[in-house]
Amino acid sequence: MNIPSPFITLTTDFGTSDVYVGVMKGVILNINPNVQIVDITHAVSPQNIHEAAFTINSAYRFFPKGTIHVIIVDPGVGSDRQAMVCKTEDGFFVCPNNGVLSYLLQHLESEEDGTSEAVIIENPTYILPRVCNTFHGRDIFAPIAAHLSLGVSLADIGTPIRNLIRFPFPAIHTTHDTLTGQIINVDSFGNLITNITEKVLIDFLLSSESNEGTVGELDKHTISSQFEIKAGRTSLKKLNGTYAESEAGKPLAIIGSFGLLEIAINLGNAEAHLGLKSGDKVIVRRSV
Amino acid sequence: MNIPSPFITLTTDFGTSDVYVGVMKGVILNINPNVQIVDITHAVSPQNIHEAAFTINSAYRFFPKGTIHVIIVDPGVGSDRQAMVCKTEDGFFVCPNNGVLSYLLQHLESEEDGTSEAVIIENPTYILPRVCNTFHGRDIFAPIAAHLSLGVSLADIGTPIRNLIRFPFPAIHTTHDTLTGQIINVDSFGNLITNITEKVLIDFLLSSESNEGTVGELDKHTISSQFEIKAGRTSLKKLNGTYAESEAGKPLAIIGSFGLLEIAINLGNAEAHLGLKSGDKVIVRRSV
């Protein structure tokens, strides 16, 4: 037995206009009426595994330890792709084995105690009696999450697996004077979120300077005139500390709430006005 | 007194961009702070009673027995249409008497123990002191649901009614070699859901064959080459077991999670690509 958890979160591409999400909640509450269910989002773009992976990795660490996270973006539903439960120090992840944990597993490995174990969902005791091949959310993932919240152990659910599927990450290329990443997510405000972490950016910007041991919070003033961030036709010469530092309507670069470099417009929508989208390159060039 | 219930679900056409749903939750929690409220959906098309009827019938059976379901798609709000509570073996349904329970009542009658009783909402004790004629959700349905969750009985709420309003169902026509139904719902993935149940389809496809007692799960292989499903210009010759059986982008027919025949596109949106919509005919033709 595991320790029972009072929380289950849901991350899906089901939208909220159909009954699918409501039905999953009914199934969960039928098995464990005492659990509290929290929606992370149901608006992942249909069948977009990459977006789902970004979403759960951005959210899970803010929930109580032991929380059970259900992630269903599952283009292969009903095929022979595996359904699984992955357990980490932070909680449980119930999902298809199709890459939706890619960012999370990468993040785990970058931490010292980042171990994980996973099993294939096999035991029919913990799923609905009749499984429909178009809605494993209802028939497999929801009941498994509910049983986990009651304390059922991974060993009881199925056989261990080691090879969790991961998609290739959007790469970051570095040369002597450039760092090239890309936009990996656009939020509903139109903020363009890149795969360049604060740490990678600091290390790159400081590596040509005679700084020793200065890595920490970015000192925007020290380096403010020494680089250019370019994305499409947008060129930015400094890193903002707040949106409000820039005039309304002006594009800006900032380390956003995910700890990633973002391109935004103060009081505006960068996606709509800069003609940029997910996948577009973002190049940081420094004077050396 | 009834047995108190810890769950109230909400199905409305209120959307989630206004305060209406939040206000209803406030009213409920003010009366019973211990109830858990679950959204089924608030995105029923405005004033679409048929869609509401499909929605609640698809969802209610997955919730714990005794759950109180509030369904508000109410074009006649404030007129002399009745507000009611209907009680079945499965739970309570709080709604206008305007047809939103049509599918559910039909489904009940097809089951052996499918009894129901209903009352008109009359007792002012259980509704808000001042009723606004444009928002019975807040002033009548939410407080009634909250009082039901505390154990108030139907007899205490109002007078029994027998004639629950039902809309005429989209018909299914059968000839010697054709079965004609129609698309009754389109989900947010663009899947086209028909009114042809798995059982009706099996019975039709098997009735010309020398099968005895084979009704049960559909044996797709046995009958795979013996029929054609036609909707608009789309013609399908087999019934999939999973989406993934078909190539990406190809239309397919499948018994979906509602137990109904659906037309879908693997990894795509059938509504957008096949030019089909709710109300369109779907014809199954068999070789005899």
Add this chain to the structure above:
Amino acid sequence: MNIPSPFITLTTDFGTSDVYVGVMKGVILNINPNVQIVDITHAVSPQNIHEAAFTINSAYRFFPKGTIHVIIVDPGVGSDRQAMVCKTEDGFFVCPNNGVLSYLLQHLESEEDGTSEAVIIENPTYILPRVCNTFHGRDIFAPIAAHLSLGVSLADIGTPIRNLIRFPFPAIHTTHDTLTGQIINVDSFGNLITNITEKVLIDFLLSSESNEGTVGELDKHTISSQFEIKAGRTSLKKLNGTYAESEAGKPLAIIGSFGLLEIAINLGNAEAHLGLKSGDKVIVRRSV
């Protein structure tokens, strides 16, 4: 210490397609796992303080006393605008000091016991250790709300402030025979909600008549032929008691569920069909 509250509501412009709302819920449940979180709406138009002010004022009074309301529409996030907690007889309001409480404070003052007190959020004990300047919802407002729900007192959170920011209200102009207000909100049904309250309208319509002490519920019949409501090219000569009193598709005027004059279309969308929008004038003219 305050009395702990079991409820926190959320009103934001974050949308529900990103992780922001889910993350805030995680932060709250991490601090107080026993609180129930209710969404009022996350679809306030981006950075629209006026709409947020209308929303929270329309919703808060339906929640149990002591409920903690978090309102985050915060174009100045990260700038020197203050983050605050305001406490009234009804509950707590956690928000930027940027005008989002304008309607609520006005409403309070119109009531006899409408006192309020407010503090700036200062004590680092009750916020996250590292504050990101683009997401105070997660790092400041959510943890403060969670600590309030545990009973932390205002005095413990920060220094009192008196000058809560309010925006100038859309004015109502009255002449001898006209009352001019404006559309201040459009709901998702397309109903056009004005800033003319039932009381203002009654007082205006009755003031020329020899009525003494008749103020109370509007007697629509008495005054039905004595006035015209004009908005754009729409002219209405009576006040409906229900939508259904008018033919389907016809525009109508009605006192809606907010207690405000609304222009609507029975079974239709007034915004879409009448060419009217937020900010447009609505003129009531009476025969004298």
